[in-house]
Amino acid sequence: MGISDMKSLCNGNTLGWGALILAFALVPALMTSQYQLNVACNVLIWALFATSFNMLWGVTGMLSFGQALYYGVGGYAIGLTVTYLGSQWYFAAFAAGLLFTLVLSFLLGLLVIRVGGVYYTMLTLAFGQLAWQIMFKMYDFTGGDDGLQGITLPGLLADKVYYYYFVMILVLVAVWVLKRMAYSPFGLILRGVRQNPNRVRFLGRRVRRNQLRIYVVASLFATVAGALMAGVDGSVHTDMFFWTTSGEVILMSVLGGISHFFGPFCGAVVIILIEDIVGAHTEYWSLLIGSIIMVMVIGFPRGLVGGALDVAAKVRAILQGEKHDDTTLTAGLGK
Amino acid sequence: MTPLLQLDSVNKAFGGLKVTQHLSFSVFPGEIAAIIGPNGAGKTTLFNQITGHLLPDSGRILFKGEDLVGLTTQAIVKKGLGRAFQVASIFPEETVLDNIRLAALANLDHTRRFWRPSAEHRQATEAAVAILASLGLEEQGGRLAFELSHGDQKLLDIGIALALQPTLLLLDEPTAGMSPEERQRTRRLIGEIRGEYDLTLVFIEHDMDMVFDIAHTVRVLQQGALLAEGSPAEIQSNEEVVKAYLGEEL
Amino acid sequence: MDFSFLLTQMVSGLTLATLLFLVASGLTLIFGVGNVFNFAHGSFYMLGAYLGYQVVTVWSLNFWFALLFAALGAGVFGALIECLVLRRIYGRANEGGFQILLTYCLILIIDDLVKLVWGAEYKSISRPAGFSGSLTVGDIAIPSYNLLIIAIGLVVVVASWWILNRTRPGKIARAAAVDREMLGALGINVPLTMTVVFGIATALGGLTGALAAPLRTVTPGAGIEVIIDSMIVVVMGGMGNFWGAWLGALLLGEVNAFAVAFVPEWATLFSFLVMVVVLIFKPEGLFAPRTTRKV
Structure with a gap:
């Protein structure tokens, strides 16, 4: 029976988690400059953002092009509060941002989930762009195109290294929570919604209700990511709301592989690091990443993690002297 | 004994095409009821109305005495009505x-x-x-x-x-597209699970061996209307049925 | 508020509506026939605008030639993209998402290519000779170029209706929308049909871009604005409905024109507001046919 196997799969990740925590915990010790610490913060925050996004797309099958909206809410909740009220309100701002997202994503979700497929994607994009325009135009309040600078953090968080650990712990805990969710009964029904919504109705469950739930949850985690980003440079920018920010997490997810929980995480790490290295040398970064992802989608639809697992499976098969058999994979497709 | 499922003059038309016409029949607890009829007789459409996928134009569909018409699929399923589909409706990427x-x-x-x-x-x-x-x-x-x-x-x-x-299970062509061995096995399994789970079964089937082997009652649909109903033996000797349907098959 | 003001705004709204409809109809065509959502459709519009700029301003050639060049350029590029890129993912699981993703990559690529060739600055082209002035009736002055756009829009609408309903290629395209396999069985070259449809739709986008260039500035970010507006039009009109898209465009165009006149700062908000109201009361779109109940 497969149950014990499944259990060991879930618990066997202790080693992986240990390695992950250790790697990120050692960053401040190994890094030589403030700048590198910033890059590490970026990696972590984008990894959380991409992972939360993939709960929508890879898990539930809802390709949102508007998660930047909630990411921006997080950033500006911190930015506006600290700028206007002072840094002692930092944690209150964090909570206020989450509360705002809770209400907003619930209301918007009610609206956008009524339409499916590409229309859902485009509506999320439209609302994201609407928010961007509002932030852009309310110059006196939001700083418009200039954004808000000089966001100072309270107490120990003002120290870059402490802030890094604050980010690391929050991100890893958040990712852990999302992972629990992905493998829970709730996660299972979300995967069911993606694969066969009609069957889900015949399980006596509501498709849209579950879509709305994960839309709100993913948006809350995007807000956490945005709020953390505000402290990295001490500034927020309207770009946080811009549609390319939503696009970025989509690219990260695809690059890493949307059918694996850690795919988007890995994709985020790779993209931020490449962007950091290549971005300094060319202004045509979009052209490059656009071409890479295009080749990726056509040639390697399972992403980096999926590809790596395929290779590992093949190597294992060769080591065990078994012939790799593809026929079982295609046998059930002819329905 | 009160019927578990009772159709009361159910009507449904798509434009001018009448897919269900004044359909009334009752299925009692523990019964294995077969629904047969040529392609396009409205069998699957009838299932779709029972499970809330389609709304009948008129008539009542009583399940345990409650009218299902107008309820959502979710609500109907929760009342104990299960369904398996003509094309297996599963979650392909899960174990x-x-x-x-x-x-x-x-x-x-x-x-x-x-x-x-x-x-x-x-x-x-x-x-x-x-x-x-x-x-x-x-x-x-x-x-x-x-x-x-x-x-x-x-x-x-x-x-x-x-x-x-479920207390009532609707099976839409459970053996369609199966090999003879698989049919044998499925026929046996359906009998077994009915006893094991104390089910009432309504199934659509084209395989007459299966129908006459396991069904207690048979209903013959033609162009959405009930042509005949009765025990397998009655149906087999019903002249109208033989003329309209079995005549072509046997 | 006097009559001449009303009329001027209405014409300007109608102009915008025509441009929106030209883009949205191409989007609808590709979606309806090929079941492909071309997220990069706005980028073909932008490409058309730049090609128009190239012909009129850089080469100092005739505006009419620019329209033709923009349509051809965008159309050929679109057809190439269809058969080199999009064709490879037809029939894949989660195809819809990957279509959006591929065409999103296309937006990134076209945006940067345009920057590479023409630079990131704003560009503009002048109106064609004979259409730079206004048509004056009494005290009402209407820019003649707007009337030209509306006229061209009408011609394109009538022509597409005629092609789709009265000609063999049009009938093939409509049949492809319903049942591609059947069409293949009848000996029609379905992949070629798809490529041609894609080419025509993107040519329509390119043409619109060049047509709109004298009214709006030409910038690398234009593609995304246009795709969002067209999407709003398509959603409001009832998805994939040709005439619904037309009415959606009209509604959005007029709302926008009057919003610009009264609250210029917040004009764009009104497009969204209209869409939200439509979605709340008729989520299936204004002109969608009644469908079976979905639970």
């Missing part, structure tokens, strides 16, 4: 065990739980494992559903329906 476990979790109203891994939900897992065993799929539990053979996928579909603990 066979997870397919049924999901249904069991839904039945226990546990799908809002977001913390403990679904594999650690014992009650649902035990229910799923028991169903896998009754269907003879226990060896396949760890495989992904899309890897199963066509026949096993249809069994899995039935398994998903069973996990919801």
Whole structure:
């Protein structure tokens, strides 16, 4: 029976988690400059953002092009509060941002989930762009195109290294929570919604209700990511709301592989690091990443993690002297 | 005895095409009822009306005495009405065990739980494992559903329906597209699970051997209307049926 | 508020509506026939605008030639993209998402290519000779170029209706929308049909871009604005409905024109507001046919 196997799969990740925590915990010790610490913060925050996004797309099958909206809410909740009220309100701002997202994503979700497929994607994009325009135009309040600078953090968080650990712990805990969710009964029904919504109705469950739930949850985690980003440079920018920010997490997810929980995480790490290295040398970064992802989608639809697992499976098969058999994979497709 | 399912003059038309015409019949607890009829007779459309996918134009569909017309599929399923589909309706990228476990979790109203891994939900897992065993799929539990053979996928579909603990199970052509051996096995299994899970069955079928082998009652539909009903023996000797339907087959 | 003001705004709204409809109809065509959502459709519009700029301003050639060049350029590029890129993912699981993703990559690529060739600055082209002035009736002055756009829009609408309903290629395209396999069985070259349809739709986008260039500035970010507006039009009109898209465009165009006149700062908000109201009361779109109940 497969149950014990499944259990060991879930618990066997202790080693992986240990390695992950250790790697990120050692960053401040190994890094030589403030700048590198910033890059590490970026990696972590984008990894959380991409992972939360993939709960929508890879898990539930809802390709949102508007998660930047909630990411921006997080950033500006911190930015506006600290700028206007002072840094002692930092944690209150964090909570206020989450509360705002809770209400907003619930209301918007009610609206956008009524339409499916590409229309859902485009509506999320439209609302994201609407928010961007509002932030852009309310110059006196939001700083418009200039954004808000000089966001100072309270107490120990003002120290870059402490802030890094604050980010690391929050991100890893958040990712852990999302992972629990992905493998829970709730996660299972979300995967069911993606694969066969009609069957889900015949399980006596509501498709849209579950879509709305994960839309709100993913948006809350995007807000956490945005709020953390505000402290990295001490500034927020309207770009946080811009549609390319939503696009970025989509690219990260695809690059890493949307059918694996850690795919988007890995994709985020790779993209931020490449962007950091290549971005300094060319202004045509979009052209490059656009071409890479295009080749990726056509040639390697399972992403980096999926590809790596395929290779590992093949190597294992060769080591065990078994012939790799593809026929079982295609046998059930002819329905 | 009161009927479990009672159709009372159900009508449905798509434009000028009458797909269900003044259909009335009752299915009693424990009955195995077969619905037969040529392609396009409105059999699947009738199932769709019973399960809330389509709204009848008029008439009542009583289940345990309650009218189902106007209820959502979710509400109808929760009342204890299960369905397996003509084309296996499964979750292709999940394991066979997870397919049924999901249904069991839904039945226990546990799908809002977001913390403990679904594999650690014992009650649902035990229910799923028991169903896998009754269907003879226990060896396949760890495989992904899309890897199963066509026949096993249809069994899995039935398994998903069973996990919801229905009192009435609608089966839409349970043996369609199966090899003769698979048909034999499915016929035997359907008989077994009916006893094991105390089910009332309504099934659509083109395989007459199966119909006359396991059905208690048979209803013949033609152009959405009830042409005849009775025991298999009665149907076999019904002149109209022989003329209209069986005449071509036998 | 006097009559001449009303009329001027209405004409300007109608102009915008025509441009929106030209883009949205191409989007609808590709979606309806090929079941492909071309997220990069706005980028073909932008490409058309730049090609128009190239012909009129850089090469100092005739505006009419620019329209033709923009349509051809965008159309050929679109057809190439269809058969080199999009064709490879037809029939894949989660195809819809990957279509959006591929065409999103296309937006990134076209945006940067345009920057590479023409630079990131704003560009503009002048109106064609004979259409730079206004048509005056009494005290009402209407820019003649707007009337030209509306006229061209009408011609394109009538022509597409005629092609789709009265000619063999049009009938093939409509049949492809319903049942591609059947069409293949009848000996029609379905992949070629798809490429041609894609080419025509993107040519329509390119043409619109060049047509709109004298009214709006030409910038690398234009593609995304246009795709969002067209999407709003398509959603409001009832998805994939040709005439619904037309009415959606009209509604959005007029709302926008009057919003610009009264609250210029917040004009764009009104497009969204209209869409939200439509979605709340008729989520299936204004002109969608009644469908079976979905639960």
